[in-house]
Amino acid sequence: MFAKLMMLILGLGLLAAMLLVNRQRRYEIVNETIQLHSQLEQLERAIQERKVRVAESTRSAELERMKDALGIQWISVGERSRLFMMSGDGPKGGDASARGDE
Amino acid sequence: MKNATNRNQAIIDSTSRWGRIAVGMIVAGIALTVVRVGWLKLDPDGKFGARSGAEARVRYEERFRGEICDRNGRTLAIDSPCWRLAIDPDYFCRHGFEKMVRGDDLETSTDSIARNEVLTTDFDEQLEAIAAPLELADRHLRVIKMRSLASELDDLIGISRQEVTRKLLEAPESRRYVVLDKLLDEWQVDAVRAWLDGRNLGLLLEKRTERRFFGPESLHMIVGKCRDNGEGGSGLEQLRNSNLQSTRGVLNTRNTSRGAVISIPAGTYDRGSHGDDFALTIDARIQLFVENRLNEQLEKHDAGGGRCLVIDPNNGDILAMVDILRRRDGHDEVILDDPQRRVEPSLARNRNVVDAFEPGSTFKPIMWAGALELGVTTPARPVDLSKVNVAPISIKGRRTTVKDAGRNPYKKNVKDIEYIIEKSLNTGMAEMVRTLTDEEARSILTRFGFGTRTKCGLGGQAEHPGQITSLKNWSFANTTISVSFGHEVAVTTLQMARAFSAFCNDGLMPQLRISRPLEVDGVDVADRLMARALKPETALRTKRALQRVVLSGTLKNHGRSELYSMFGKSGTADLPNPAGGYFKNRYTSNVIAASPFEEPRIVVYCVVDDPKKNGYYGGTVAGPVVRDVVDQTLRYIGVKPDIEGADQSGRIAGTLRTEGMPVVIGGE
Numbered sequence: 087m088f089a090k091l092m093m094l095i096l097g098l099g100l101l102a103a104m105l106l107v108n109r110q111r112r113y114e115i116v117n118e119t120i121q122l123h124s125q126l127e128q129l130e131r132a133i134q135e136r137k138v139r140v141a142e143s144t145r146s147a148e149l150e151r152m153k154d155a156l157g158i159q160w161i162s163v164g165e166r167s168r169l170f171m172m173s174g175d176g177p178k179g180g181d182a183s184a185r186g187d188e
Numbered sequence: 189m190k191n192a193t194n195r196n197q198a199i200i201d202s203t204s205r206w207g208r209i210a211v212g213m214i215v216a217g218i219a220l221t222v223v224r225v226g227w228l229k230l231d232p233d234g235k236f237g238a239r240s241g242a243e244a245r246v247r248y249e250e251r252f253r254g255e256i257c258d259r260n261g262r263t264l265a266i267d268s269p270c271w272r273l274a275i276d277p278d279y280f281c282r283h284g285f286e287k288m289v290r291g292d293d294l295e296t297s298t299d300s301i302a303r304n305e306v307l308t309t310d311f312d313e314q315l316e317a318i319a320a321p322l323e324l325a326d327r328h329l330r331v332i333k334m335r336s337l338a339s340e341l342d343d344l345i346g347i348s349r350q351e352v353t354r355k356l357l358e359a360p361e362s363r364r365y366v367v368l369d370k371l372l373d374e375w376q377v378d379a380v381r382a383w384l385d386g387r388n389l390g391l392l393l394e395k396r397t398e399r400r401f402f403g404p405e406s407l408h409m410i411v412g413k414c415r416d417n418g419e420g421g422s423g424l425e426q427l428r429n430s431n432l433q434s435t436r437g438v439l440n441t442r443n444t445s446r447g448a449v450i451s452i453p454a455g456t457y458d459r460g461s462h463g464d465d466f467a468l469t470i471d472a473r474i475q476l477f478v479e480n481r482l483n484e485q486l487e488k489h490d491a492g493g494g495r496c497l498v499i500d501p502n503n504g505d506i507l508a509m510v511d512i513l514r515r516r517d518g519h520d521e522v523i524l525d526d527p528q529r530r531v532e533p534s535l536a537r538n539r540n541v542v543d544a545f546e547p548g549s550t551f552k553p554i555m556w557a558g559a560l561e562l563g564v565t566t567p568a569r570p571v572d573l574s575k576v577n578v579a580p581i582s583i584k585g586r587r588t589t590v591k592d593a594g595r596n597p598y599k600k601n602v603k604d605i606e607y608i609i610e611k612s613l614n615t616g617m618a619e620m621v622r623t624l625t626d627e628e629a630r631s632i633l634t635r636f637g638f639g640t641r642t643k644c645g646l647g648g649q650a651e652h653p654g655q656i657t658s659l660k661n662w663s664f665a666n667t668t669i670s671v672s673f674g675h676e677v678a679v680t681t682l683q684m685a686r687a688f689s690a691f692c693n694d695g696l697m698p699q700l701r702i703s704r705p706l707e708v709d710g711v712d713v714a715d716r717l718m719a720r721a722l723k724p725e726t727a728l729r730t731k732r733a734l735q736r737v738v739l740s741g742t743l744k745n746h747g748r749s750e751l752y753s754m755f756g757k758s759g760t761a762d763l764p765n766p767a768g769g770y771f772k773n774r775y776t777s778n779v780i781a782a783s784p785f786e787e788p789r790i791v792v793y794c795v796v797d798d799p800k801k802n803g804y805y806g807g808t809v810a811g812p813v814v815r816d817v818v819d820q821t822l823r824y825i826g827v828k829p830d831i832e833g834a835d836q837s838g839r840i841a842g843t844l845r846t847e848g849m850p851v852v853i854g855g856e
Contacts, residue, residue, distance in 0.1 A: 094215055098222055105226045113450065120441070120449050127249060131269045131395075134252055138400060141263030145402040146476040160824070 756781025
């Protein structure tokens with residue numbers, strides 16, 4: 087009788103322990119999920135921050151300023167496949183004000 | 189003996205039975221408890237949560253408003269993640285201040301005198317003794333504490349101590365939190381966090397987003413502005429708010445009293461959504477160039493303002509739209525002012541959309557082509573060229589004679605009706621429309637879309653439909669004749685550009701659009717939205733007449749590109765006097781042109797308001813802007829120069845510097 091009772095108590099104790107383990111694992115998973123979720127949120131925020139930085143440093147006025155600072159000139163790539171020849175010849179004609187039409 | 193034995197056995201049996209029943213009940217009780225505990229652990233019941241210290245929490249997750257970009261994906265407006273620094277002034281004064289100063293080196297602190305005063309003396313008692321009303325003493329103490337915080341933040345992250353002090357002192361006492369800075373950089377956030385070091389001073393760092401604009405200044409009025417609550421307040425931000433707006437995410441959790449998450453209730457998580465991105469047809473680079481070039485020209489002619497529009501006549505894409513107003517000191521300005529523009533560029537009134545004006549001679553090709561379409565020049569409706577450019581014409585019922593412009597205008601050598609357009613002859617236009625009925629003359633305007641909104645996606649109901657005289661008030665002498673040279677009709681730059689596109693597209697006008705794409709099943713449906721204004725042959729004939737304007741007419745000297753073939757028309761309209769009538773020596777100078785001649789890729793329309801010096805004719809004032817915009821834009825989008833002898837690389841003569849490596853950029 088005592089042995090049966092002990093078996094029963096041990097069995098129930100085992101069950102309780104399993105439930106506790108289960109609960110602990112559930113807590114851990116939930117916390118891990120929340121952490122991953124927060125990381126994703128932070129990453130999304132970081133991506134947005136990078137997008138803002140890219141937008142800031144590639145705005146037209148900024149590119150014009152850099153182009154002027156470097157002393158270079160835009161050259162069009164032409165209509166897709168038809169690339170223009172980029173010769174090293176100097177400019178032809180005069181500038182707008184030198185044309186005498188303004 | 190036997191009886192006694194049986195009795196004992198019965199007692200034992202009875203005890204054993206009751207014992208078994210008791211043990212069974214205990215076991216069943218334990219089993220039930222275990223099952224219930226397991227059940228609660230696996231599926232916690234909310235009603236026990238509060239008792240156990242667990243609590244439900246809601247976390248809102250930020251989502252970003254859609255991005256507005258130009259046609260090539262350059263960002264124009266975007267949500268920028270940032271931090272907002274706020275304070276609970278009451279908490280700070282009661283607890284935070286003491287925590288703040290406790291660990292500091294008082295001698296080296298910037299406000300050490302005030303702090304020492306506060307810390308080393310029983311300040312309240314002293315003040316109470318000096319100042320009778322305790323309230324006054326409290327306020328004084330509060331001011332000292334606030335100043336001390338402002339000074340600390342100034343040293344730490346460089347936000348103005350005066351500004352912080354002002355905000356703190358001026359905030360109504362009913363407000364729990366006072367925002368100290370709306371837009372903190374990451375380094376400032378790090379500095380504040382390091383300084384706080386876990387202390388609760390009543391300072392609050394809150395995640396926020398700030399709408400930032402990166403386009404050329406002239407684009408601000410088109411893109412518009414967002415309100416503090418994140419909703420669109422003006423421009424496209426307002427018109428497209430429903431698409432751009434984001435929905436924040438909601439995460440419900442059940443936490444322990446210490447904050448650890450126990451569970452996420454099933455089915456309660458709402459991810460929210462970012463707003464939809466939105467691409468304009470505008471190209472930020474073309475916009476910037478047009479803005480700069482127009483600004484230069486307005487300076488040169490000391491003009492009161494200017495507008496410039498660049499569109500693609502093939503699909504109605506608006507590539508650039510600039511509107512500039514200049515206030516001139518000591519000048520009697522008659523152009524409608526826009527005070528909000530001075531306050532905030534994004535609140536400006538976009539005159540390209542909401543203001544109509546008399547175009548003057550740039551309107552002649554419309555009426556000229558419309559008259560041709562209605563059969564003028566056929567034997568039934570002949571044009572008598574012998575009456576054109578001979579002398580001013582008097583028309584019965586008309587208040588003024590019809591004169592040609594210029595110092596000595598009457599050359600009397602008109603050989604064809606194209607010459608009327610080439611030399612912009614008012615007498616010629618009067619002859620062109622002579623045989624038209626009132627209905628016919630008016631129908632030309634409606635055929636080209638004047639009097640109706642372009643519905644390009646800007647302005648909504650605020651878009652000006654233009655103004656054309658009703659048939660009831662229409663008269664040949666004062667309306668048909670006037671309209672033939674661009675008077676008695678009010679148009680917007682959008683309407684003019686759309687109408688002019690008919691000459692580029694074999695008589696078809698596109699539906700103008702500010703956003704891309706108009707697609708059905710992935711196919712651009714711009715073609716299907718074309719409206720026919722003219723027959724192809726009429727459009728071609730008008731186009732050729734307009735080419736003569738550039739080659740030998742009013743655009744020959746100032747509006748002609750050396751790289752690309754063009755066709756266009758200039759106009760110089762009298763400026764309306766708000767007191768009635770027109771000024772005699774103030775003008776609206778404008779030029780409209782398209783290029784290249786064979787397959788036009790752009791239509792450019794430039795209007796300069798009230799130029800004060802260096803000439804006033806449309807060709808002289810607006811012509812150079814149109815010419816340079818044509819050169820730059822076509823070169824940029826990769827159109828090969830089609831004028832013989834032009835530098836085929838597409839470089840603008842005189843502007844290429846050969847030093848350094850060339851930079852290659854993508855066109856469309």
